Amino acid sequence: MPVLTRDEAQTRARHLDVHHYTIDLDLTRGDELFGSTTTIRFTAHHTADTFVELRPATLHRATLDGRPLDPATLDDNRLPLPALTAGPHELRIEADMRYSRTGEGMHRFTDPADGLTYLYTQAFLDDVQxxxxxxxxxxxxxxxxxxxxxxxxxxxxGNAIAQRTGDPAxxxxxxxxxxxxxxxxxxxxAGPWHSVHTRHAGLPFALHCRRSLAPHLDADAxxxxxITRRCFDRFHEIFDEPYPFDSYDQAFVPEFNPGAMENPGLVTFRDEYVFRSAVTDTExxxxxxxxxHEMAHMWFGDLVTLQWWDDIWLNESFAEYxxxxxxxxATRFDGAWTEFAVTRKGWGYDADQRPSTHPVAPDPDAVHDTAAALLNFDGISYAKGAGALRQLVAWLGEKDFLAGINDHFTRHRFGNATLADFIDSLARATDRDVHAWAGQWLRTSxxxxxxxxxxxxETPAAAPQHTTHPAATTEPTGHWQLDLHHDGTRPHHLxxxxxxxxxxxxxxxxxRPSAHTDLPAGGGTHTLTFTGHRPDLLLLNDTDLTYAKVRLDPHSWDTALHALSGLPDPLSRAVLWNAARDMVxxxxxxxxxxxxxxRAHLPHETDTALTRGVLTFARHQITDRYTTPTARPVALSTLTDLCRDLLHRTQTDNNPTHHGIxxxxxxxxxxxxxDPDTLQDWLDQGTVPGGPTLDPDLRWRALARLAVLGATTPATIDTELARDPSATGREGAARCHAALPDPTAKETAWQxxxxxxxxxxLSTYLFTATAQGFWQPEQLDLLTPYRDRYHPAAVALAARRGPALAAAAGTHGFPHPFIDQHTLDLGETCLRTADPTPALRRKLTDQLDDLRRALKIRSATTA
Incomplete structure (x- = not known):
């Protein structure tokens, strides 16, 4: 399928003004196809060739100003409009379109829990066609x-208030x-949604989900x-422009690929956010x-929209921040920046150290088409961009920052804008050189x-003076010096x-009272001098206001090893844990x-986000990737011992925070x-001793681990699926079957x-669940033949099924348990010779870089 290039988009934008779409969809034509009729009114500025995009199953009719166009001229996804003359035009197109099973376009889902069907669209980035x-x-x-x-x-x-017309039948x-x-x-x-309606600020608000999730939505409505009302009101306090649409619907939809999508007036979320099992307060x-985040997009992205995809950060970084x-x-979650530090920021740091890194605001030539643009929805455009904006606010001041934002909204209301437009708005609000700041922060990687x-x-004590506290004059005075080595190019307010x-x-x-400094651009060593004795712990970037890796001096690291959990602020502890993570x-x-x-400090941790972040890194990166196979059993034992300590500490504790831990x-x-016996006992009893009870999420998790250990059977998995016949249950069963250490189970999952x-x-969700179960470090001998089959299969799948499946195959489908040179060689050969699609190529590039890093860490550890 041809992708739209930046040059083509610029040419078409110079040629056309598009005024109005009239869309008619018929969703009653069966399980595979729906009807789509579109009328577009637009003006051409001069005579030129152009085209309109659509990807139909069948193009029935197309007329331009009442004159028929030949449907046979449709070339893949482009219908030519040759020699389009200057002046107003009306284009009408009637087609049958195909439902999607991959979350792209019009996705169709039938709920296995009750047989009811739901449809929703995902038009981003170029899927409206x-x-x-x-x-x-x-x-x-x-x-x-x-x-x-x-x-x-x-x-x-839809995007605006929808009403029935005519006979309801x-x-x-x-x-x-x-x-x-x-x-x-x-x-x-569209579907038989369960809905919760209310009104706020004179507008209709609503929540929607499929009916099988209705009790869970009602419990959290x-x-x-x-939260929706509080955020809405806060945005109205800080933004001059009022909410620009006529309603605010939030729909939790099945098999949704991203976390959410900022459609104006109809935000769609993955319906895992309708919690059907116990969750932590951090979740x-x-x-x-x-x-x-999605409500912020109503202004950042919907009211004022990027002109081309090189400025996606103007949407995502701002919404993230x-x-x-x-x-x-505005809400009770006043420690949210700790979760950002320990979860999101690592996503940005990791992405920014791979060969695929790019500036927050890349050069327009680097985003030459929509396929390239899709690759930039990553930890840089979200987490790094938000970290850069947090630094901008710390450096610029919130008052001037908000003044610049409001100027931006006013100047480009319902229009399109670029990085240059935004920086100009900021510059109008401050005397600081924001153009230089943007070049240093947004145009570099x-x-x-x-x-x-x-x-x-130490220096000698001063001569005694007349004082009411003569003992104070007998103490030596002194100073200590901080040489701050800055490896990089950006300025930092620290x-x-x-x-x-x-x-x-x-x-x-x-x-002690914190110190503050401004590091200039360009790197180098900067010296600060302090009076008194040196601190036991010096923590750079305390409060996490800038985006940079930090190190500790040896004395501070020794202090941290003894007293990390004694830092009073969880955000400070997050910065320190991130430093340890980066050092690994x-x-x-x-x-x-x-x-x-x-092992030493988590038993004393009181913040659930920190506990989860540290355990996640320890379990999946330390244990599965950075630890050698011979050392892995000890690492797993350390983790289980640590978890027993946490369970012992929280067993009789009624603190709600400790419930999350x-x-x-x-x-x-x-x-x-x-130890499969403990898990089986929990499953049989339906509870962990002292709680919690094993809800569906924990039951499937325990059964998946039993499957990895070879301690359950296909029949037991099927029995659990009969107990939980939901979509999540179906994914859990797929994960468990694929995890069985059995040749037949592996080949069935592969096929x-x-x-x-x-x-x-498979749908994207079922593919992901199957892949997650398939690759297990405990089963390397059984999986070795599939490692050699992976790259040809993934390349063919990506070409056949598109970017969403390509991304799933390149992440969850990658043979990540194999940390060895042969796996690296296979991947590099694939990139050189197999011509994977852009979406798969990006994922493979990142996976191979992570593999190189893991090999270096293992080598250093062994040495």
């Missing part, structure tokens, strides 16, 4: 009207006219709506961040590293945390030393144990993932 014909680029905004025919028992949702719905929108933001959802916080900030300011070196010098061991409890730390990844700290630190410990214990039979192809 799977739903209706469009001039599919973000800077050709237009007004939209839509009608939908659906089964009469269904509800239809006809299933006809009319959507209100939208303001000007980009095509990628158009959305529809007030929390979800309260509720994560859901709340997503709600706030504003989501965390507004959540912190890579992570700066900050390393401290401390020296001390907080330096200074801590002393508490005299009566050396495992706790007492903060850079070969400066042995993986076993990280595990030892976790306990649940996190249970999950990690299940994933790490090599399910990579079959060419269209009638048997």
């Amino acid at each position: 799977r739903v209706f014909a469009a001039f599919d680029q973000p800077d050709l905004k237009a007004v939209f009207d839509a009608t939908v025919t659906a089964p009469p028992e269904w509800t239809v949702l 006809d299933g006809r719905w009319q959507l209100a006219t939208t303001p000007p929108l980009s095509t990628y933001l158009i959305a529809f959802a 007030e929390e979800l709506l309260d 509720r916080e994560g859901r709340a961040v997503t709600l706030a 504003m989501g965390y900030q507004v959540l912190t300011e 890579g992570v700066d590293t900050l390393t401290p070196t401390l020296t001390t010098q 907080t330096i945390g200074l801590y002393d061991r508490t005299p009566d409890n050396p495992h706790t730390l007492t903060p 990844r850079d070969g400066e700290l042995a993986p076993a030393a990280y595990l030892d630190a976790a 306990r649940l996190t410990a249970v999950r990690t214990y299940i994933d790490s144990t090599t 399910a993932m990579y079959t060419h039979d269209p009638s048997a192809q």
Whole structure:
């Protein structure tokens, strides 16, 4: 399929003004196809050739100004409009479109729990053409009207208020006219939704999910709506522009590929956010961040939209930053930045150290087409960009930052804007050189590293003076010096945390007043001098206001090993844990030393986000990738012992925070144990001793681990599926069957993932679950033949099924348990000779770089 190039988009934008779309969808034509009729009114500025995009199953008719166009001229996804004359035009296209099973275009899902069917669209980035014909680029905004025919028992949702028309038995719905929108933001959802309605600020608000999840949505509806209202009100306090749409629907939809999508007036979320099993408060916080993030997009992205995909950061970095900030300011989740530090920031740091890294705002020539643009929805555009904006606010000041944002909204309301436009708005609000800042922060790639070196010098005491405290004059005075080594190019406004061991409890730390400094651009060593004695712990980037890796001097690291859990602020502890994480990844700290630190300090940790972040890194990176096979059993034993400590500490504790720590410990214990008898006993009893009960999530998790250990059977898995016949249960069963250490089970799973039979192809979710179960470090001998089959199969699948499956095959499908040179050679040969699709190539590039890093860490550890 041809992708749209930047040059083509610029040419078409100069040629056309698009005014209005009228869309009519017929969702009553069966399980495979739906009807799509589109009328587009637009103006051409001069005579030229152009085209409109659509990907139909069948193109029935196309007319331009009443004159028929030949459907046979449709070339893949482009219908030519040759020699289009200057002036107004009306294009009408009637087609049958195909439902998707991969979450792209119009996705169709039948719930195995009750047999009910649901549809929703995902038009991003260039998938609206799977739903209706469009001039599919973000800077050709237009007004939209839509009608939908659906089964009469269904509800239809869209970007604007939808109402039934005529006889209810006809299933006809009319959507209100939208303001000007980009095509990628158009959305529809249809099905027998369970809905919770309310009103706020004079607007209709609603939550929607499939009926089998109704009890779980109802249980959390007030929390979800309260967060929605609080964030909505806070955005109205800080933004001059009011919410720009006529309603606010939030639909939790099945088999959704991203976390959420910011469709104006109809935000779609993956329905795992409707919790059907116990979750931690940190997971509720994560859901709340997503709600706030998507609401921020109503301004950042929907009201003012990027002109081309090189400026995707203007959407995602801002929504990421504003989501965390507004959540912190307006809800009970006032520690959200700790979760950002320990979870999201590592995503950005990792992405920024791979060969595929790119600037937050890449050069336009680097985003030459939509396929290239899709690759940039990563930890850089989200987490690094948000970290850069947090640094910008610290350097610029919140008042000037918000003034610049509001100027930006006013100047480009319902239009398109670029990085240059945004920087100009900021520059109008401040005397600081934001153009230079943007060049240093947004146009460069890579992570700066900050390393401290401390020296001390005592000086003789001053001569005694008349004082009421003569003893004070007998103490020597002195100073200590910080040489701050800056390996990188960006300026940093930096907080330096200074801590002393508490005299009566050396495992706790007492903060001194923090120091603050501005590091200039260009790197080098910068010297700061302080009076008094040196602190026991010096922590660079305390409060986590900048984006940089930090190191500790030897004395501070020794203090941290003894008193890390004694740091009073969880955000400070997050910065320190991130420093340890980076040291492991850079070969400066042995993986076993990280595990030892976790073993020593997590039993005293009170923050669930930190507990989860440290355990996740320890379980999946330290244990499975950085630890050699011979040392892995000891690492797993360390983790299970640590989890037992956490369970013991929280067994009789009624602290709600500790409930989250306990649940996190249970999950990690299940994933790490090599003792199937304990897991089987928990399953038989239906509970962990002292709680929690084994809800569906924990039951499937325990059964998956039993499958890996060869301690369950296909019949037992099928019995569990009969107990939980939901979509999540179906995924759990697929994961468990694929995890069995049995040749027949492995070949069956492989064929399910990579079959060419269209009638048997897995959805993205089922493919992911199967791949997650398939590759297990405990089963290397059994899996070795599949490692050699992987690259040809993945390349063919990506070409056949598109970017969503390519991404799944390149992440979950990659043979990650094999940390060896042969696996690296296979991947490098594939990249050189097999011509994988861009989406798969990017994932393989990242996987191979992670593999090289793991090999270096193992080599350093062995040496």
